[in-house]
Amino acid sequence: MVKGFKDAKEKGIFCARVARGKKAYDLILLELKGFPVLTDYFLICSGRSDRQVQTIAQEIERKMAQWGHHPLGVEGMGEGRWVLLDYDDLVVHVFYEPVRTYYDLEGLWIEAPRIPLEDEGLDFQEEG
Numbered sequence: 322m323v324k325g326f327k328d329a330k331e332k333g334i335f336c337a338r339v340a341r342g343k344k345a346y347d348l349i350l351l352e353l354k355g356f357p358v359l360t361d362y363f364l365i366c367s368g369r370s371d372r373q374v375q376t377i378a379q380e381i382e383r384k385m386a387q388w389g390h391h392p393l394g395v396e397g398m399g400e401g402r403w404v405l406l407d408y409d410d411l412v413v414h415v416f417y418e419p420v421r422t423y424y425d426l427e428g429l430w431i432e433a434p435r436i437p438l439e440d441e442g443l444d445f446q447e448e449g
Contacts, residue, residue, distance in 0.1 A: 325388035325389065325390070326388070326390075329360075329361040329362050329408075329410035329411045330350075330352070330361075330362060330436060332362075332385075332390070332408065332410070332411050333350045333362045333364045333411050333413075333436070334350065334436075334438065335384075335385075335388075336364050336381050336384075336385065336411065336413050337350060337364055337366070337438055339380055339381050339384045339385075340364070340366045340377050340380075340381060340413075340415065342380070343368075343373070343376055343377045343380050344368075344369075344373065344377075345366040345367060345368060345373075345377045345415065346366065346367055346368075346369075347365075347366065347367045347418075347421075348364065348365070348366040348438055349363075349364070349365045349366070349427060349435060349438075350362060350363070350364050350365075350435065350436040350438055351363040351364075351365070351427075351430050351433040351434070351435060351436070352433060352434045352435075352436060353430065353433055356430075356433060360407075360409065360410055360411060360412045361410040361411065362410065362411045362412070362436075363411075363412050363413075363414060363426065363430065363433075364411065364412070364413045364414065365414045365416070365421070365426055365427065366413075366414070366415055366416070367415075367416050367417070367418045367421050368401075368415060368416070368417060368418070369417075369418065370401075370417065371400065371401030371402060371417055372401060373401075374401040374402065374403075374404055374415050374416065374417050375398060375401040375404065377404075377415045378395075378398060378404035378406060378413070378415045379398075381406060381413055381415075382395070382406060385406075385408065390408060392406045392407050392408055393407045393408065393409055394406075394407040395407070401417065402416075402417045402420045403415070403416050403417070403420050403421075403424070414426060
């Protein structure tokens with residue numbers, strides 16, 4: 322693990338805090354360990370416009386870089402409808418809400434345990 326985080330879960334909580342600081346809402350951290358995927362966690366959150374989605378993703382990328390973490394890949398930044406930041410053991414999905422509803426990642430991964438972000442001191446389930 323690169324400096325700053327003891328594990329991928331802690332990295333996901335950090336990214337959730339950064340996203341919340343840019344007014345992301347309906348944040349969910351899914352644990353995917355034991356599932357046939359190439360990551361341990363998904364962080365899913367929403368923005369109210371394509372510009373806000375871009376801003377949330379850019380801030381996560383900037384703050385993670387300060388800790389020495391750079392994404393293996395970034396998809397969708399130009400459009401701002403669904404930005405994916407791949408940090409290997411954590412994949413961050415920042416959605417424009419209608420796109421999030423359409424793809425329904427939470428529904429696809431309904432059996433994945435949810436990490437209770439409320440325990441981290443913020444209301445991450447705020448309604449849009």
